[in-house]
Amino acid sequence: MRKIYMIATLSFILIAGMFISNQQQKPSSLLPTVASSNVEELPVVGDDQNLKRLLSEVESNQAGTRHSVGMVGGGLPAADSSSAIKSAVSASQNLSAESGGVAYSGTNLQVEGVDEADIVKTDGNYLYQISNDSKNGNNPQVIISKINPASDLKVVSRLEFDSQEFKPLEMYVDSKTLVVIGTSYERMDSAVGAMGGPVTEMLVYDLKDKNNPQKLREVKLDGDYVSSRKIGSAVYFVVNKYIDYYRILKEDQAPIKPKYYDSLCQESYKEVNFSEIHYFPGTIEPNYLMIAGMDLDHPDKEAKVSTYLGSGRNIYASTSSLYVAMPHYEFEQSALTQEPAVEDAISRMPANITTQIYKFGFNQGEITYQGKGEVPGQILNQFSMDEYQGYFRIATTKGEIGATSGNESTNNVYTLDQNMQESGKLEGLAPGERIYSVRFMGDRAYMVTFKQVDPLFVIDLKDPKQPKALGELKIPGYSDYLQPYDENHLIGIGKETVEAALPSGPNGQQQTMAFYLGMKLAMFDVSDVTHPKELFKETIGDRGTDSEVLRNHKALLFDKEKNLLAFPVVVFETKGSQQKEVSLNTPPQYGEITFQGAYVYNIDLEQGFTLKGKITHVKETSQKYRIDQAAIQRILFVGENLYTVSPGKIKVNDLKTLDEKGALDLQ
Known part of the structure; x- marks a missing residue:
């Protein structure tokens, strides 16, 4: 189970670990190019020898074990904040309408206008569904079913894939196009002399004939899928390609270049030269971060691919910016002397954990690097990040839950300006606890932390240079997800809990822990920002629900x-x-x-x-x-x-x- 019980001495690093997923040929002269951008400020790797030099920094300064990354005051200003909160509610509803005016629901989104891929999508008349059922020997499929009118339900087509070649993960659908994103595994590519490994694929289909969708395009990026977003007709997806730096440095293995493929203009994979790979000075990661953008309304334009010596675990996107976040671990020098075979989260507890955030601008498939920031602690998920009125806001947990050595966990909110420099901060919330959910709504943020009870914090971000906590509500249980209802109410969805006594500690001090019970729904009223209250509560089932x-x-x-x-x-x-x-x-x-x-x-x-x-x-x-x-x-x-x-x-x-x-x- 995801949470059995919380013991006060449980290490933060272990908990954080739970959060750690008809081709058309063109001449070779139309090969995809690295997106032109203002990355002149970022140096390039250049050649394999410089890559080795950079990777040597991983051994001496690196922030982590060898890893492969896979995954208010008196109120708000009436005009700006009301609009932002309505956008948050609208994003969650994501309503669309057919030309006939029939409303239908879309995917529950974080940001209005920023679509997120999912396993089920609808255009109001047809339903698109990914099936990876293999129990009966079935191959992975995308099933397209006619659902409107309801009196004539029927499957109209199935896109079937060889289970050994491609596994669909999620997709996008609009009035003309189906985009399926999934993974495959490439064997040794003798053409470029590169070892095989996981590959992220984006398959584009024409939906003119739902009974027989035609594949228009195939784009592949070398590495593990992180996430994606769709803004208008443009799709962007992010992958990580792990670099086995230990073998490169210790066994003199030749460095491998990342590669990609676009069926529009390529017959085989194209390697990204080291002269096209940028890196972030001072924070070298043994990983290639690749971001691809493609405009579906311009099928004759090649995909734009940008590559960096870096990595990402969570992403957040507004309608104009993409933020890629990654935890950065710093270890005591003594811990870095251990061989990789004995590295683990217990023997190599990091001395410090920060979150690095890379900011990119995008527009109709074009990608531009815009800056990098760093804040103490690490985030929970995409909802820990937000962009509002030119500022980036992020909530983190720093330290260890229940630590007694001076590294007790605290929860924090930071604001960064357009250059990704710190503008303001609020630190030290809920010592000894960690964040379970966050929701930014206009000039406010709402944060739920947990160890024994569920504090809901109301945080004022009206002045980004001086964030402040306005009020908190302590109740049993916790919320894993916060759903905006309106500007003064939000819904918490999580678990009910009960406290139980533990045997007395060595000094005779009584301790308790919390056990989760059934599912809990809560309606929070934040009209009085200094005294938020639980307006309604609903529990479902018992322990195990x-x-x-x-x-x-x-x-x-x-x-x-x-x-x-x-x-x-x-x-x-x-x-x-x-x-x-x-x-x-x-x-x-x-x-x-x-x-x-x-x-x-x-x-x-x-x-x-x-x-x-x-x-x-x-x-x-x-x-x-x-x-x-x-x-x-x-x-x-x-x-x-x-x-x-x-x-x-x-x-x-x-x-x-x-x-x-x-x-x-x-x-």
Whole structure:
């Protein structure tokens, strides 16, 4: 399970580890070029000898073990902040409309106008779904189904891939194009003498004929997929290519150049020369960071690829800027003398952890490097970052949870200016705890930390040079995700918890720890920023209850105008002898599975959370285990119909009554 219980002495570095994923040929003269940009300020690697020199800094100064990266005051100004908060709510709803005016829901987004790839997408008439079900020997697929009208549900086409060659991960859909992003593994490329390894692919299909989509383009980048974004017609994706610097330095292995491929203008992979690879002085990472941009509205333009000696784990994007963040570890010199075989998080505890942020501008597929910043501590996820009115804001946790050696964890917010230099900071929040969720909304930020109880902090960012905490609310449990509702209310989705006593410590001091229970929904009222309060609360099930929305915001369907909140859930409940009170060293009991499907709520500021109904794809009347094929992954609406999507089925229910109107088996 993701969280069993929190012990005060648990090391921050271990917790952080949980967060550590018809070709058209053209002449070779049209090979993709490294994006022209204002990177003159960044030096280039130049040649293999200089690369070796740079990598030698990794041994002496490097901030980490050998690693491969995979993954308010009295209120807000009425004009600016209201607009920003409405944008945050609109981003989450991401509503679109067909030409006929039928509204449908899109992916739950962080930023309005910045699309995020997902495993399920719709254009209001068709549903696109990635299936990686291999239990029955099925190959990976993208299934395209007609869903509107609901009376004529049918699969119209399947894009099937060889499981040994390509695994689709997520996709984008617009009125003309389907973009599928996935991974493959390339063997030794004798043409360029490069070793094989993981490759990130972007496949572009023409959707003019949904019954027979045609592949237009294929772009491949050498390395592991980090993430992507789509702004208008432009798609950008980020990959990491790990450099085995130990073998290069100790075994004199020839350095490998990163490579890429664009079917528009290439017949084979093209290596990126060292003269085209930039690096960040003072912070050398044994990794190539590659960013590709492509404008789907201009299919005759080659992909723009930029390559850096660097890496990334999380990304945040506004409509004009891309930020790539990566933790940077600094070790005591004594720890760096150990051989790689004995390196681990215990024997090589970092003396300091910071987060480095690379800023890039982009426009219609063009990418430009704009600066680099660094802040103490490390982030939780993409929601720890935000851009607003020219400033970049970031929330971090620094130190170790429960540390007694002077390195106790604290939680912080930093603001950086357009040049990525620190403008302001707020440090020292919730000592001994770590961040569980963050949401930036205009001139405010909301932060949830946790160790024993759930403090919700309201942070004023009106003056970016002087962030300040305005108020906090301490309640049992925690929120893994914060969903904007309106400018004065937000929804917390997480787990309920209960405290239990531990045996007394060596000095006789009584200690406690927190055990998680069932799922928890909370409506927070922040009208009075100095005294936020929990307006409504809803608990679901007992210990063991779980939902993908706790880890992935894209699994949530929220629409304020429809008073609609829905998400997939697996419910566990305790019965009979399982229902015991928590006592010394006795954790609450896990329940038994009683439901697998989706919960659909009405939500408003008068009644709070009202369970409207439950939808399941499970056929058995009684079940003892989760059924993967029946696991609802996404929920969406088109017009007055609600659709639930699992690997084995699409089901449609009336949005108002939840009466079933039809189902489509996908097997």
